[in-house]
Structure formats: C-alpha cells, structure tokens
Amino acid sequence: MPSIPSAEEIFREALKLNPDFDVNSLHYKTFEVMVRYRTEYYKRRVDEILSELNLPIEIHRKVKKRLLEPIVVRDKKYSNFMEEVSRRVSQAFQPISGHLAELCAERELDRAGLVKDIHFTMRKERTDLIVYHPEIYSYKSRHRIEVKNVSLRERAVRGLAFDGDSLFGFFNQLREFTESNIRVLERRCARTGGYCYIPPNTLSQISQTTFRFRSNTRFGQDMATFVKTGAIP
Template sequence: MRTVPPAESMLKEALKNNPDLDVNSLHHETFLLMIHYRSQYYERRVNEILSELNLSKEIHDKVKRKLLEPIVVGDKEYSNFMEEVSRRVSQAFQPISGHLAELCAQRELERAGLKRDYHFTRRKERTDFIIYYPNLHSPKARHRVEVKNVSLRERATRGLAFDGDSLFGFFDQLSEFTESNVKVLESLCVKTNGYCYIPSDTSRNIPYTTTRFRPNTLFGRDMAEFAKTGRIP
C-alpha cells in the first residue's frame, strides 16, 4: 500500500485547484498536500489496527486521539506516536519533498516556453537542471542549476560550488543567510555568472548587500533569456 501519492500527482492536484499559482504558492500548496496525505495515512493505519481489537467506540476514539497527538522526544517533535516509533514514513517524505521542489522549478521553465530535452535537461551530469543555448542539439553554452528545498545548510553552498552555476530554492529560514553564507554564495555566483533564486520575502529581509540574489519568480524568465541569447539579463 502506497503511503502517499507520487510528487507528480500532488503537483497536478495543486494546479487543478488553481492553475495560475506562482512558484512559491505552488510549493506551499504541495507541501500542505503532502502533510494532508501523511495525516490521512496515519489515521487510516490507526483505524485498521484498532478495528482488530473489538473496542467500544469510546475507547477506540480515546486511543486513536492519543496515538495521533503530537509528541516531543528530546529536542525533536513528531506529528504523532506512530511517526516517532516508525520513521519509515517520515523518511519517505524527504525525497518526495525534494522531488516537488524540482517539479516546481521545471514548471517555471515550461511556463517560460522552454521544453524538456530540447531547451533543458533534468538530472544529468550530477546537476538538477541544465539549460542550453540555443538548444540541447546544437549547444553553444549551457547553464547548470541546483535545486534545494527549504533549508540552505552546507549542502546548498557545496552543491553550487561543484554542481551548479545558479541556485534555485524555497529557503524560508532567514537565520541561515549569515554574512559569511551570503559572501560565499555571492562569490560563487560571480564566478559562474549565475544567481541565487530565492523567495522574495527571504531576499528582501537579508540584512547584507547582495547583487546575486533574485526572486525565484524570475527564474523562468531568466533561463528563457539564456536559452535565447546565451546570457542571463
């Protein structure tokens, strides 16, 4: 039994409700869907287990509420007892979450008129996206893009340094954009002629001078311009 729908299905579901979502709203909606399906899975499993015990409805409901209430173990909070006991489901969301971020980025490229396996490729040569000028079949230049989800951490700077020319993400933790991190990202992007595409709310609140940070809503436009001219405006 599948724990949650695949990332592609959740993306389609979010767009079905509102096909005009911007990239940050889309990412938020897919995250809410992921949490929704996780909660449904846990509730379904609890009901299946308790139904085998011939409990009265009152006892059934009390045990169910207890099993599904959030708990804290050490300094980590879990959505419920089952998640803490069995981390399999929780860990399954990590690759799904990353996949959703990549699908959101791909939608931005396609909305800008770019076609997969013609203007860009995905998950080739150790990077998430490669955009080609003028196209994959007669490339004169290319631009590599690393996609990260909501946490910068060391992985983002390491990925940008070795596997990408630009960074695209949904970073919502302003505290991660320390002066040293900002300097590293600025320096790397200058060397690769790339940019860090992040949510506008995060970008506008960075308390340091930046020249290589742009709203991630401009990502599709910039990559389309690269595919057309070989440069990012």
C-alpha cells in the same frame, strides 16, 4: 491511488486548484497537499491497527487521538507518535518533498516557453537542472541549477560549489542566510555567472547588500534569456 501518492500526483493536484499559482504559492500548496496525505495515512493506519483490537468506540477514539498528537523526542519534533516509530514513512516523504521543488522549478521553465529535453534536462550529470543555449543538441553553453526545498543547509551551499551554477529554492528560514553564507553564495554565483533564486519574502528580509540574489519568481524569465543569448542579464 497508492497510500503515499507520488510527487507528480501531488503536484498535479495542487496545480489543479489554481493553474495560475505563482511558483511560491504553488510550492506552498504542494506542501499542504503532501502533509494532508501524510496525516490521512497515519489516521488510516491507526484505525486499521486499533480495529483489530475490538476496542469500545470511546476507547478507540481516545487512543487514536493520543497516538496522533505531536511529540518531541530528543529535541526533534514529530507530527505524531506513529511518525516517530515509523521512520520508513517519514523517510518516504523526504524525496517526495525534494522532487516537488524540482517540479515547481520545471513548471517555471515551461511557463517561460522552454521545452524539456530540448532546452533543458532534469537530473543529469549530478545536478538537478541543466539549461542549454540555444538547445541541447547544438548547445554552445549551458547553465546548471541546483534545486533545493525550504532549508538552505550546508549541502545546498556545497552543491552549488560542485554541481551548479545557480541555486533555486524555497528557503524560508532567514537565520540560515548568515553573513558568511551570503558571502560564499555571492562569490560562487559571481564566478559562474549565476544567481541564488529565493522567495521574494525571504529576499526582502536580507539586510546585507547582495548582487547575486534574485526573486525565484524571475527564474523562468532569466533561463529563457539564457537559452536565447547564452547569458543571464
């Protein structure tokens, strides 16, 4: 296995731990596995570098411990000194993290009985997922889904405006769901007939009245209904 495993490898490893994980538990476990690989990578690299210096074992241990402690630089927190100086590694894990969210969404469609490249496609036409009614080769309508990881950010809201009809994600930062963001998402989803699928825990904490927000655990069920009827109830 390469030093930094692919998103598919991390996804399979997490799923193997419990094939019956719900979508949010699975996503959380993929994150844990990814962080574990990242931590192991840094430990291995520090050992390799320090071993070249032929340091006494105790000095080696102390330096290693120091290098792997979390640090804050200009209000930005890094898991350790190595991550701060090695942005290449940090950046390598960013696309993996995003792809893991897409794999979790794809698995929900699989569980709902939908088949890739028949009922849905991945990463086509500037969007993450496209679901077709009744199937891709004879479709009468289609539904585009923007898949995001744990942070809503402006680009998620903007992406829904241009490249998606629904938004699916693992957003765990309640403060991002401001009254303004909720109003924008409600309006855009209402216009496209879509929904904003978020973790049930986050959904339960939103105090505003919403009509286009749903638990991401029903995403697969809704998309299966769309494939059959061309609409999401």
